[in-house]
Amino acid sequence: MxxxxxxxxxxxxxxxxxxxxIIYYEVKRKNVGLAVYLSIMIPGAGHMYLExxxxxxxxxxxxxxxxxxxxxxxxxxxxxxxxxxxxxxWVYIIYDAYKSAKSYNSQxxxxxxxxx
Numbered sequence: 023m024x025x026x027x028x029x030x031x032x033x034x035x036x037x038x039x040x041x042x043x044i045i046y047y048e049v050k051r052k053n054v055g056l057a058v059y060l061s062i063m064i065p066g067a068g069h070m071y072l073e074x075x076x077x078x079x080x081x082x083x084x085x086x087x088x089x090x091x092x093x094x095x096x097x098x099x100x101x102x103x104x105x106x107x108x109x110x111x112w113v114y115i116i117y118d119a120y121k122s123a124k125s126y127n128s129q130x131x132x133x134x135x136x137x138x
Contacts, residue, residue, distance in 0.1 A: 023129055031133050043134050051130055054123040061119040065112050068119030072126060081115050 031050075035043055052072055061068030065085040069078030088108035095101030 023126065023133075028133055031130070032136070035134050047131060047134050050134075051127045052123045054120060054127070057119040057123040058116055061116040065115045068116070069122065072119065072122050074122065081111070085112055085115070 035046060038046065057068040057071050059068075060071050064082065066078035066080070066082035069075075069081060072078075085108050088104050088111065092101045092104030092106075092108060095104065
């Protein structure tokens with residue numbers, strides 16, 4: 023979440039009562055399971071859902087390139103290694119989507135319910 027987004031949220035919730043803040047949090051928070059599911063189905067899609075579109079696109083392109091090259095070079099050992107690297111990166115992408123969604127929700131909660 024960038025600084026402008028944080029300022030915007032703080033300004034938006036400053037006059038809300040607790041019930042309104044809870045509703046706003048529930049609407050704004052990201053579904054961790056959905057972020058993971060999207061990353062399982064398409065590498066980088068979970069990051070795109072979390073509004074990290076650039077990172078998601080780069081991860082998607084990286085995995086696709088590694089898989090295509092690995093598939094074309096499977097006759098040689100390097101192809102198998104490239105496929106293995108692609109799978110390892112994909113698993114990391116799934117984990118990172120999970121971690122990023124949890125972090126986003128935690129940060130959002132702190133911003134909304136912060137009593138400064």
